[in-house]
Every structure is written in structure tokens, then in C-alpha cells.
Amino acid sequence: MHAPPTARRYRPPAPLGGRRRATGSPAGRNARAWAFLAPALIIIGLFVVWPMVSALRLSFMDASGFGREEFIGLENYLTVFTDPDVRDAVLNTLWYTVLFTPTAVIAALALALLLNSPRMPFRSFFRTALFVPFVVSFAVAAFAWSYLIDPQVGLLNHWLRGMGIQLGNVLEDPDLAMPAVVLVAVWKLFGFYFVIFLAGLQDIPASLYEAARMDGAGPWARLRSVTLPMLSNTMAFVLVFAMIAALQAFDQIYVMTGGGPYGHTQTLVMEIYESGFRKLDIGFASALSYVLLIATLLLSLVQFLFFGRKEKDLSS
Amino acid sequence: MSAAYRTRLRDVRPGTVLAVAALVAVSAVVLLPIAIIVFTAFKPVAEVNAYPPSLLPGTWTLDNVREVTSELPFARLVGNSFLFAGGVTAFALVFDSLAAYALARIDFAGRKVLLVAIIATLMIPFQATLIPLYQLVADLGWVNTYAGLIAPRAADAFGIFFLRQFFLSLPRDVDAAARIDGASEFRVFRSVVLPNAVPALLTLGLFTFVNNWNDLLWPLVFTTDSEMGTITSGLTLLTGPSGIVPHGVMMAGSLIAILPLVIAFLLIQRRFIENIATTGLK
Numbered sequence: 049m050h051a052p053p054t055a056r057r058y059r060p061p062a063p064l065g066g067r068r069r070a071t072g073s074p075a076g077r078n079a080r081a082w083a084f085l086a087p088a089l090i091i092i093g094l095f096v097v098w099p100m101v102s103a104l105r106l107s108f109m110d111a112s113g114f115g116r117e118e119f120i121g122l123e124n125y126l127t128v129f130t131d132p133d134v135r136d137a138v139l140n141t142l143w144y145t146v147l148f149t150p151t152a153v154i155a156a157l158a159l160a161l162l163l164n165s166p167r168m169p170f171r172s173f174f175r176t177a178l179f180v181p182f183v184v185s186f187a188v189a190a191f192a193w194s195y196l197i198d199p200q201v202g203l204l205n206h207w208l209r210g211m212g213i214q215l216g217n218v219l220e221d222p223d224l225a226m227p228a229v230v231l232v233a234v235w236k237l238f239g240f241y242f243v244i245f246l247a248g249l250q251d252i253p254a255s256l257y258e259a260a261r262m263d264g265a266g267p268w269a270r271l272r273s274v275t276l277p278m279l280s281n282t283m284a285f286v287l288v289f290a291m292i293a294a295l296q297a298f299d300q301i302y303v304m305t306g307g308g309p310y311g312h313t314q315t316l317v318m319e320i321y322e323s324g325f326r327k328l329d330i331g332f333a334s335a336l337s338y339v340l341l342i343a344t345l346l347l348s349l350v351q352f353l354f355f356g357r358k359e360k361d362l363s364s
Numbered sequence: 365m366s367a368a369y370r371t372r373l374r375d376v377r378p379g380t381v382l383a384v385a386a387l388v389a390v391s392a393v394v395l396l397p398i399a400i401i402v403f404t405a406f407k408p409v410a411e412v413n414a415y416p417p418s419l420l421p422g423t424w425t426l427d428n429v430r431e432v433t434s435e436l437p438f439a440r441l442v443g444n445s446f447l448f449a450g451g452v453t454a455f456a457l458v459f460d461s462l463a464a465y466a467l468a469r470i471d472f473a474g475r476k477v478l479l480v481a482i483i484a485t486l487m488i489p490f491q492a493t494l495i496p497l498y499q500l501v502a503d504l505g506w507v508n509t510y511a512g513l514i515a516p517r518a519a520d521a522f523g524i525f526f527l528r529q530f531f532l533s534l535p536r537d538v539d540a541a542a543r544i545d546g547a548s549e550f551r552v553f554r555s556v557v558l559p560n561a562v563p564a565l566l567t568l569g570l571f572t573f574v575n576n577w578n579d580l581l582w583p584l585v586f587t588t589d590s591e592m593g594t595i596t597s598g599l600t601l602l603t604g605p606s607g608i609v610p611h612g613v614m615m616a617g618s619l620i621a622i623l624p625l626v627i628a629f630l631l632i633q634r635r636f637i638e639n640i641a642t643t644g645l646k
Binding site: 074077078080081082084085087088089091092094095096097098099100102103106159162163167168169170172174175176177178179180181183184185186187188189191192193195196198200201202203204206235239243247292295296298299302303317320321324325330333334337338340341344345348349 | 419
């Protein structure tokens, strides 16, 4: 972890002492500060905070998107918690998260461990190759993978058939469609988690490994007793990040399956998009948005508390 | 001593060979989708749909590239992508760095509360505010305009937080000296702090550009006119349930869509990867 620099950056700036006079009166400083802040605060206030408040209001309305609004209390939330489509979308999103998070995180960690040693040949080539998918959009990734697993002309399908694995029409298969869209997300995002793990590994002091070696610890013992404990903060960060990404899955699903077959890849954000922009059931879609918002906030809060604790540990 | 060294070499080598072999295999799988995009883009239709399929084209052709540019208002979409991603990046860098400067360098009342509030908005997923945001943009008459695409993202909490962290790490002696010489706050910001923050601005800029160029949901929602979409959203118009557009054409479009980003990334990859990695940790 980049513990020392982070700790340094978090510390409030050193008192300015005599120089403070040069920066003018407190009132003048306040005015200047707000002038610097104004453009960003106006944008964020107007386009993030206000819509959030507005979504909360709409979630208590029967609203169709044509200006008709009627207060109906908690009815949208009742629908959210009883509607079988929503239940399926929530379960699909959880299934997606369960498939995605461990796969992406373990792949990223394993590759970071392999590539951490400076003696590894072609290290920077591998690092670049593994990170390239991160700059490719989900949509393009979805096109490429759809073609690769096409039942007729897909190259990957063809090769797998050569090895005796018959996948058939993956995106039309209720059991395989979800793993397929998850695979695209793993492909696109694991490189990001990989470089975060690499940075975390670089920050583990070599002296700890020396000490473990002196105690006669082999590679496995060193991994278990030095690397993984020292990496726990990075691990927590990556896990939360991956789970948030999974909760918000949309792009490649929209392209590859459109939520199908028979709703088997219909996630929460797909459901919000459909109810809000196709069926124009704005109130219901807003209630659904708040479910997503609260789930994300809870995960972020876990992360924030975790890192807040680390901050305190470091500054004490 | 030398015997021990030889033993260690013997211990290490098979492991390293295995590791390199594993890395080659993983990299091959990871690069396969990119390879299929590049090679299929230049394959004749007959080969694209041939069985058994092959990775490399037998003969190379520009037919797919020609066809995708005639199926879509292609130059327009690529131009829109540059305007949208570039516009968001330019505005966000200016507004974020101004705000970050105040939070990092000016000692004003309410600074801590404001910082916490900004971090809190960082946790709001944009998907959750999409519907009222769309209504707002529609009320402003900004659907299908560049303003509607760009303005809502002209500043963001992540960028402010990221730059604030960086500004805090810069030494404060020089700006104090500049102030004593009578420099205004804005002058300190522009001529002292910003020039020293170029690496952070570059990283944030590329990160913002990539995210917006690649975004699908945003242009999908804020543009209904196919002339106003981005290349990322425009390509999805070609797919659809019937899947009538040939794979070769899709791959040619995909290649054009990823080319600018992949080139930019390869040019500055080392610094970008390092900065992204440490960014994630803050």
C-alpha cells in the first residue's frame, strides 16, 4: 500500500506561521476559496445532488414521464420488494457479482504475484498486454467476444469443439449467458485490479521477506504469512471496487443479450433502464434506483470506514 | 557457496519457465479479442463466414472499413466522440483543478465539511440519478446537444479529490514566496501549482477521456438522434436482435473505435499504469 505518501497527503497542511499574513484576511480567503470552488460546485450540485434529491421525490410518485405526477407513498417501494421481475433482476445481479468478483480478483492477484518479481523476463510486455483490455470499451469487448463464441463461425467455439467441449449457442443458453457476459467484464476489468495489486506488492518491505526467509519460511509460507496479510488493505479496496462494478453491470449485457434469454441476464441497471426509458414508469424506476444507490453507498461506506481506520493507524 | 548457488538456480529455473509459459498463455487469451477485431476487420466476407473459421485473413481487404463508414455517419460519430470525451476532459480538468486548489491550498471556513460532502457524492452511481438527470437535461432543451452530453460531467468529485491529494503533496514554499511578491491567488494557481501538477493532470485527463469515450449508457440516454451519438453508442445501432450486420463490418467499426485509445495508451502506458495504480489506492 502507498501508506506513507497517503498519510502525508491526508495530514492537514502545516501551519503557515508568519506567511499567513501574506494570504490576506480570513474573509478575503473565504471569498477567494468560494470563487475557485464555484464552477465545480454548481455543476455537481445541479447534475448530481439535485437529481439525487429529485429521484427520491419521484420514487414516492406515480409518474409517467409526461409530467403527470401523483403522490402514492411507498407503493413503488412495495412493488420493488414484491415484483417478481425485480426479484429476478436482484438475484441476477447477485449471481453476476458472485461470478465476477472472485474470478476477477483472483486472476488479478495471481498475475500480480507472478509479475511482481523484477527478475521475471518480459515483465513490462506482460504488464502492458494484461492492461490493454482496460482501455477497450465494454461495447466493443462485447462485439468481439460475441463473435468469438458465435455458434457457427466463432473461432473460440471452434477451438473448444476441437478439444471436445461443445458449448452450443452460449448467448441463447439460460445457464451459459450469464457466465458469458461476466467473462467479458472479467476480461475488461481484471487488468485494473492487477495493477493495483502490483502497486500494493511493491510497497511490502523486502526486509519482511528476509526475516521470513531467516526463519526458514518457504515460498508458500512467505505468501501466507507476509504477502497476504500485508496486502489485506489493497485486497479490501479491490474487492469493494469489484463489487460496485458488478452492481452496476449494464453495457456488455445490453449489447450481447439485451437481458435475455428469458430475462436470465436482466440486471438491476438493465431493469432501471427498461422501466425508466422504455416503459416510462419513472416513479418505479426511481425507487429501483434508490435500491441501487443504497447498495452502493453501503459498500462504499464499508470501504471508507476501512480506509478511515487505516488513516488513524498511520497517523498515531 | 557455488554449489548452493547452483542448487538455487536449479530451483528457480523450472519455476520461472513455467511462470513465463503461463503468462504467455494468459496473454494470448487476453489479446485474442483484440486480434480477432484487427484481423476480421480486413477479412473478405466469404472468409468471415467460412467454416472452419481462422484467425488470420487469407486475403486482406478494405471492404469492411468502406462498408461501416457508409452504414453509419461514421466521421460524424467519431467527431462526436472526440468532442464529447474531449470536452468533458477539458472542462473537468479546469473546474476540478480550481476546486482542488481551494481545498488543498486555501484555509477557508467550512473546508472540512465541504471535502466530506464532495467525497460523499463520489459514492453516488450515475445510473441511480439517470432519470431525473435526463428530465433536467430535457427541461433545459439539451437532449441531442453537445451541452447535454458534456455539461453534467464538466466537473466531478473523483477528479477534485484526486487533484486535491496531489496538490497537498506539492511543497508550499514557492507559492508563499510568490504571494509575498504580490502574486494573486489565481496567479499562484496558474503559474506555480498547475505547472507542477502536469503528471497528475495528464493521468486524470486520459482516465476521464477513456471513460467517456467508452461510455455506452450516457450517450444512449442523452442522444436520440443517431447523428448525435458517439462511436461507442453508434456501433450498437448496427447490432440489434436480428444481427443483420456482418461480423466483418462490426469488427472494422470496433477497430476504428478502439484505435485512438489504444495508440494513446501505448504511447504513455508506463506512466499511465503507474498513476492509475496509485490513484486506485487513494
